[in-house]
Amino acid sequence: MRDGPSGVEGVASVPVRQSDVARLAGVSPRTVSNVVSGYTHVSAEVREKVQAAIDELGYRRSDAARGLRLGRTGVIALAVPSLRERYFADLAEAVVQRAEEHDLTVMVEVTGGDRERERLVLGGGRSSLTDGALMSAVGLTRTDAKYAAGASYPLVLIGDRQLPGPFDQVSIPNEEGAAAAVHHLVKQGCRRIALLGTPEANRSGELRLRGYLTALDEAGIAVGPPRILRADWTRREGQRVVAEMLRGDLEAGIEWPDALFAMNDSLALGALAALAELGVRVPTEMAVVGFDDVEEARFSNPPLTSVSPSVEEIARLSVELLVSRLEDPARRGRRLASRYELRQRASSIG
């Protein structure tokens, strides 16, 4: 006896097929398919017999063959620049959960923000193994739209990288969020609000800058040109640049800003470190607000106020867009904006 209905299955090096099950159960292969797929008109007797054979042989339906036959696999791809960035890790997890609700499995691809790879996804990466893809593109430019596979490969773009064409997109409220952060600071009494982080680093930066400028304008507190502290969007750079600014201003006798709006939380956390190092009190001497609301923001000292783009919602919207696209490949492309919340914490209120 090679296998048993229960207990350790034997080494099934040769895959079991429908026809094998059929032979053992004494029915046609097609009937096995009917049983497996839950077809209505199957007598209880046959169903039972087939099921017994399935169990005995350890039969498992071949997703590969099924995918070929049906033209879809139930797998979608999620392409992100990196999983090391908290935001994308959270996004990935949220997407996996949402996808599950639609009986979809997620294949995560890491693009490293590489334009070439993003193009490949655009063109339908491992297309026939996945039914479609979600992509957080950061390297693509508008001209890359031509690499898209079009309707033959459903694609939802996540983020601010807008591509001309019929794509479904879920955008992040960069501009609105940034503006909200600045308005919040103004309400806290801040007047000299500096921006931390190079705006041209990516599309998000440009949009956040715009929100920042708009809000300053609306608040009517612009005294001179806005102060922008250029820095790569990393913790280390945030710390370095802010420390430099503090020392430099001191020497030059310039008045410090009374608030920093950072392009992202990494920068903001670096700023907090620099401020702590030099004994600048937060938020009394200088308030700090970040963007992304990474988990760490809750635990920094002081806890960091941050714009939270609701990864959950982004995941939900993008999966829903993809699913609806799978159901109706011909429908027009849609753009949805996710919401944000300003999580107010001690780094800006005191």
Place this chain on the structure above:
Amino acid sequence: MRDGPSGVEGVASVPVRQSDVARLAGVSPRTVSNVVSGYTHVSAEVREKVQAAIDELGYRRSDAARGLRLGRTGVIALAVPSLRERYFADLAEAVVQRAEEHDLTVMVEVTGGDRERERLVLGGGRSSLTDGALMSAVGLTRTDAKYAAGASYPLVLIGDRQLPGPFDQVSIPNEEGAAAAVHHLVKQGCRRIALLGTPEANRSGELRLRGYLTALDEAGIAVGPPRILRADWTRREGQRVVAEMLRGDLEAGIEWPDALFAMNDSLALGALAALAELGVRVPTEMAVVGFDDVEEARFSNPPLTSVSPSVEEIARLSVELLVSRLEDPARRGRRLASRYELRQRASSIG
């Protein structure tokens, strides 16, 4: 004209097949296959003609059909409890990179640590869409080994959850790492080293506890029973429990520990927060060491000494194991232990 050799491809709602390309190029379908697969004996002229047809039609080889024909897809699965935990996110990214070197794509599955789901992976989840899997199991018990698909679905277990059977496994140096952490603290002059975190939370906990006890024993500094501060392995709990301990001891007139070895970095970071809050100086009054070496450990105040299990190495080893298993499905199961390093930072050296 539906498509063009360059520019935006038309809406190719009907997939292009080898035979379509063949017809346009005026060759047999089989020749197209030869060209695509890089078969040696194809004349330059034919190759060119076929390539032109491929470009014109926008032909893409069907991975689904290919997978069916070849019995493998070039995709492997990675099952982890969650991507929200930094360690697993890092692992996932590292695995993706390593897999790439072997021309493998990674499909990430999130099990939530759910035993049922882990069993499914064990039995070869979406088996025929993936050639094998890596799994960080946390919910499985030894008795679940019977759900394994055996040699028909190559599987590498990552972590400490040992399963009887022929599985390939990559283990984490829990015991050794914990012992090293304690030895380090002893060398720093600490004598009352408390353990932070519930040891029974998972298998890692049991092993780390063992390493801790062994090291205490070896150092011969055990005065009484070792002190174990039970807490869920989260930052919040770490903070709460340590704060409680500090206050409690104070009231009871008990001498504080002079060092904390935390089951993981989250706990350790929570502990640092509690210590800072109560004004306990680190490391002079109390040294702290964590486990996992998450990125944040470098940036905490003070930076956290931590046992670094080398996610990179774990990823490398496990992918290599899987690849070698794919090449030789019959070979015996292997167990490899990854190394660790103790990253010494200011939380324990002063």
Place this chain on the structure above:
DNA sequence: CCGGGGATTTGCCACGTGGCAAATCCTTCT
């Protein structure tokens, strides 16, 4: 006992690819 009609079961075949080995072509050598 027969025809009708729904319930079950089944045969046939295409999905798109690549392994295999035969067929054909071409060059070179005797």
Place this chain on the structure above:
DNA sequence: AGAAGGATTTGCCACGTGGCAAATCCCCGG
């Protein structure tokens, strides 16, 4: 010129499944 032998190209077919529609079965009423 004819044959040998490598270079190219090709026909055939199975991989395992599910759509489709035909075949069969079975229960009832007339």
